[in-house]
Amino acid sequence: MSLLTLSLLSACSDYGLERQLSEPAVGPPDAPLPLLPTPEPYPAIDVEPSFHDFGAGDPWSVTTQPITVTNRGHAVLEVSGLRYDAGSSELLFSEEEATNGPLPWVLQPGESRVVNVTYTPIDEGADEGLLVVDSNDPSRPQADATQVGAARFSGFTTGWYIVNDDTPYDLTSNPSYRVDYDGDPDAFWYEPSGNHGMTASTDVAGDFAALRDYVIDRAGGPTPVTGPLSFYAPSELPDMMEASFSYILCDFWMDPSDDPSRYAISSGTVDDGVRIIVNGAILGELTYNQSGSWPLTNAVPGTVNTLVVILEDNAMWEKYVNDLAFYRDGVMVGG
Numbered sequence: 001m002s003l004l005t006l007s008l009l010s011a012c013s014d015y016g017l018e019r020q021l022s023e024p025a026v027g028p029p030d031a032p033l034p035l036l037p038t039p040e041p042y043p044a045i046d047v048e049p050s051f052h053d054f055g056a057g058d059p060w061s062v063t064t065q066p067i068t069v070t071n072r073g074h075a076v077l078e079v080s081g082l083r084y085d086a087g088s089s090e091l092l093f094s095e096e097e098a099t100n101g102p103l104p105w106v107l108q109p110g111e112s113r114v115v116n117v118t119y120t121p122i123d124e125g126a127d128e129g130l131l132v133v134d135s136n137d138p139s140r141p142q143a144d145a146t147q148v149g150a151a152r153f154s155g156f157t158t159g160w161y162i163v164n165d166d167t168p169y170d171l172t173s174n175p176s177y178r179v180d181y182d183g184d185p186d187a188f189w190y191e192p193s194g195n196h197g198m199t200a201s202t203d204v205a206g207d208f209a210a211l212r213d214y215v216i217d218r219a220g221g222p223t224p225v226t227g228p229l230s231f232y233a234p235s236e237l238p239d240m241m242e243a244s245f246s247y248i249l250c251d252f253w254m255d256p257s258d259d260p261s262r263y264a265i266s267s268g269t270v271d272d273g274v275r276i277i278v279n280g281a282i283l284g285e286l287t288y289n290q291s292g293s294w295p296l297t298n299a300v301p302g303t304v305n306t307l308v309v310i311l312e313d314n315a316m317w318e319k320y321v322n323d324l325a326f327y328r329d330g331v332m333v334g335g
Contacts, residue, residue, distance in 0.1 A: 044073030045137040047145045054119045054149030059251055059304040064118045067145050071107040079105040081134030091129035092118045121151030123303040153253050156333045159222025161249040163215055164233050168242040179240045179314055183273025183287030187314045191245045197275055197310050198282055208280030212306055215249045225334035228323040235313040243314040256302030262329050266293040268322030277308045
């Protein structure tokens with residue numbers, strides 16, 4: 001090695017420039033990476049529960065399931081439409097406009113609205129409903145939630161619902177319905193449910209549903225059907241001037257293949273009178289000390305039917321109905 005070469009190696013070592021021959025050469029620093037664009041915030045809809053099973057409920061029992069619509073995103077969510085698809089009126093949807101306001105709804109991030117689906121089973125079939133929610137969620141403009149349920153039936157009836165109202169009601173305000181004798185059917189026009197005991201109804205389904213609700217809301221739990229039902233209450237009213245009204249209601253069920261003409265509702269003696277109503281149709285009346293029986297030909301197999309008996313007292317001293325019962329081929333049927 002020459003003297004010049006040794007001198008150069010010594011100089012590099014003096015200034016810390018030595019490196020192993022296997023090391024890569026040190027170059028200039030890497031150039032900075034380009035910045036990625038920040039994504040725009042967007043709304044994200046969430047509907048919970050997305051599936052709800054009401055299970056098997058008692059006939060005419062009402063159950064309500066709340067459904068929550070929430071904005072899970074980071075921008076304003078606009079709910080522009082709500083649609084409910086159900087095969088029957090047993091499942092009903094409510095937008096709850098009283099609290100939520102009319103559409104469109106504007107939901108800030110994290111904000112929610114609660115709507116309700118109400119289920120009232122009335123027949124043996126399975127029921128299903130679908131709530132569809134339209135919004136400006138770019139990834140899911142339509143969100144949905146499903147509800148299912150069915151009715152539970154055991155035996156012929158759910159029992160007797162009984163309401164005794166001792167309030168005296170005036171019988172003289174309408175000359176078209178003048179009460180002239182004990183148990184006069186004209187008195188039923190004055191019964192206080194607001195449906196005139198189905199007298200001259202022009203909306204049978206609506207009036208009877210309201211009458212049924214009136215009784216159920218006041219009755220408490222049902223009395224099991226174990227034999228003919230007799231009901232008695234003391235009463236003291238001026239003859240033909242005032243009346244009091246009591247109610248007996250029973251939901252009943254026939255198998256889909258059954259024949260309604262094999263069934264009857266029967267009553268022993270009454271005071272002062274009763275009106276027998278099935279599914280809104282007035283089957284007949286009894287006045288003081290009468291008894292009677294009516295075939296249930298207007299009952300519908302495979303669905304829940306409703307009997308309402310309105311008992312009136314329009315004269316002293318008492319009101320009662322004896323031995324009220326359902327019969328099939330002459331044999332009493334019950335729960």
